[in-house]
Amino acid sequence: MAIASARAAPRIAARIDWWQGSLMALLLVLLIAFILYPVLRVLSISLTDDENNLTLLHFLNFFRRPLFREALWNTLSSGFLVVLFSAILALPMAYILARYEFRGKLLLQTAATLPLVIPPFVGAVALQLILGRSGMVNLVLMDWFDFSIPFMEGLTGVVLVQTLHFFPFILLNTVVSLANVDSSLEEAAQNLGCHGIRLFRRVTLPLMLPGFIAGSLLTFIRAIDDLGTPLMLNYKNLLAPQAYLRITTIGMDDVDGYVVCVVLVMLSLAALLAARKYLSLAEYATAQRAAPVAGKLQGINLAIVWCVIAMILGVSLLPHIGIIILSFSKIWSFTLLPTTYTLSNYHEILFRVPHFVVNTLIYTLLAAALDIVLGAAIAFLLLRSRVPGRNFLDAVATMPLAIPGVVLAVGYLRVFHGWDFPGVGAPLTSSWLILVIAYTSRRLPYTVRACYAALQQVHVSLEESAQNLGANRWRTFMRITLPMIGGGLIAGGLIAFITSCVELASTIMLVPRIELGPISYGIYLYMQSPLGRGAGAALGVVAILLVSAGTYLTHRIFGGRAGSAFRI
């Protein structure tokens, strides 16, 4: 997006003014304090020895160890496989969603985003109860045919679950690209006698490629960073679980964990930069667009489409379905469905200990609001100013996409513990504010992207005319710019909100005390007690409902381009 900004040449501010300069300085201070510095503090451990001298020994050791080489290879190959299978699932769906109007489309779009957010732990348990070795499916298979299928074992299981988990990234992004394809280009090709497969291959495909590439790379990054899936399948020979296990076991002293983190961050950053480079070149061409054609689906075709999409989504929503059943269950052991049902799980989490739900709402909404403000400010500077340091700002704001939650959390503990933070009266790490800050930092890239996309579509000339007519800068922003980018801001904030609702890695490390824990922490607590998995699942259902509401609103506001906020 950095290069694309050259097009929207900022004509308002031809010179650097103090206002933009100080905004830039403020943002840089915030981002450095809460993202860059903590992360560097953690990663620097991997480059020093016992006497704090610089050394590369630990990195050499990384490549000397068969276990880590194996983990690296497994990570890369499973990442590629996840992208491949996700593409197979997502592309047909994307084409249908982008090119046809039909009843229930909004519902399908909402459902298609849900697999991205599985509540931690309970999602794993629920999926085991359905697809695991004594899960529903295998119990039926054993009963009827006396064999079972190991869906959930080893690297195959990881690829399967991650595919179902992350394919919406490709879906959403490809839909955006397809929606952006200028229909006149296709019409021109048709006029010249190009139809069917050839039209698709020669015209449509190249035009939708940017979205597809963006989605693929995002899927890849998320798949290699993903901790939840390997942990729930107990598969440990991947980079993310190796880093996590080592850091949380031996603790801060174990340098190997940090080395693995650095390797992981490098891989993600490389993928990120490659994607950005490609996109900034490719997306430029499709910036001018006319409304794409929307065919109408009816009758038998509609039925077929619904069946196919519902089947794919049904499979990828299995964890969600399982969680819902689990939340009403009292005893569910080695049987197809629970043998005893109860409502007490909901009583527990809604009336006896409602603070998990309340805290989640406070933290995630605050984080989303902060993300909107920061995202809008950053997008504004990137697109409408010439203040130096924009590329750096852009890079730091995008970094959280590539940083595992554990690394950020450990960094916060290292940096903010032990001294009273001004204005808080206590160390930041003993206040709930640290969770809001963590969520804000982790989700900032999404809102920056959403605001950037929204602002990009507002032509500068509109703002210029307002100013020519005598409006000052603030008034112009409030009366012209804000109404036009409002939808984008809210959609970005909603995405920050829904993904924060189920944020786990940093939450577990940073919750200062139990009363301050959000839903994901509550699930963790409940799952630790033998009676708690039902209540944990009920919390999971609440999370799913919050996420569904957020997703639905996002699609309502953003329409076909909801996916652009999930962009790189």
Next chain:
Amino acid sequence: MKAKSTLFIGAILALLIGNAEAKDVVIVTSFPKELFETYKKTFEAKNPGITVVINAKQTNAGVTYLRETKAKPEADIFWVSAPDAFQTLEADGLLEKYAPPKEIMAKIPAKIGNFPIHDPDGKYFGFAISGYGLMWNKNYLKAHRLPAPKEWTDLTQARYYNHLIISAPSRSGTTHLTVETILQAYGWEKGWALLLNAGGNMGSITERSFGVPEAVISGQYGIGVVIDFFGLSAIASGQPVEFAYPSLTSVVPASVGIVKGGPNPQEARAFVNYLLSEAGQMVLFAPEIARLPVIPDLYAKAPKDYPNPFKKKLGGVEFNDELSSGRRDVVNSLYDHIITFRHNELRDAWKSIYKAEEALAKAKSVNSAQAKSLIADARKLATQAPINDKRASEKEITGAFKSKSGLKAQLETEWEIFAKNNYAKAKELADKAGALAK
């Protein structure tokens, strides 16, 4: 005016950070919710004005947390199962010495078996006794036509292949104690042979202690290695599971200690006193907690069929906790690098061994002697630990896990390669034997 606004800001801050004025006692614990919630409630009822603040963390994460925050501790109490976590903290000087009132201490015996219930230096106090054992899902075993296990050695039987589950000792303080118990009960070499053979039978090795009871309760796996209260409380809540102590097990107290320099020392002492008092000990009998009190007299008031560690011959292992905590990092890393991270290879090796043995049992082939010796070699390869017990406790080795010298990486690489090669070789030999027996 100024005072007013200061007050106002103060009130907001107090709201933000929790009530700074009321007396708190901040507790870091790895115990399940049922346990600390019940204690919070009963303690607060008895001590009006004190609020119990719980910071729930996994044991190792709790130790890490106390270490990272030692410059300005925020916690008053450390409260977990694993005694060696306390040893580690004591060695780091993070625990405060305390002598609870005599009338409380008089009711608690000095030792359970050979294990001192309280730290002789007065840095931490046993408040509940735990044993380690096996829990299993009745429905699962019935469906797979498997008998219930009795002893640790049963875990090595071929029929349990792929039906067992354990959590990695590096991830779970209680599993580490179980592993140490086995190593001390059977000796280093036989102990590792047992662990490796059982490791080959494990269907899965989880990274969370509670992953094990969860998997057994839901019937994903048949038998799990757990600390007793996981089994007992699951039974109490009506799950179709059972639990048993093997004859060789150690009973170890779960303890509580006061954090040095914590913000509320007075309240911390009150909490420890309550925990050790009769009223506090009675709480342990609640079905959802199901732990064993340290006051022997209380068992007269226990629910029916409640295990009494002071009467029943529980134990049989004289648990040496100094030995255990001294080599803790080594044992955990060893387990990870030869079992957890090489689980696939280990499982494959044992699968081949069992297959060959089955073929041999059926066959009346002439080559049976040769096949037998091949299998014996394979078994030997698949039950070997890369270092002996003397080396495992050497300063050089244990120190490597607290430094960035690179020795740790070197050791772990050696172990891992040793394991990988051995298992591949074992599989090869067993496959050969299997072919001969056909």
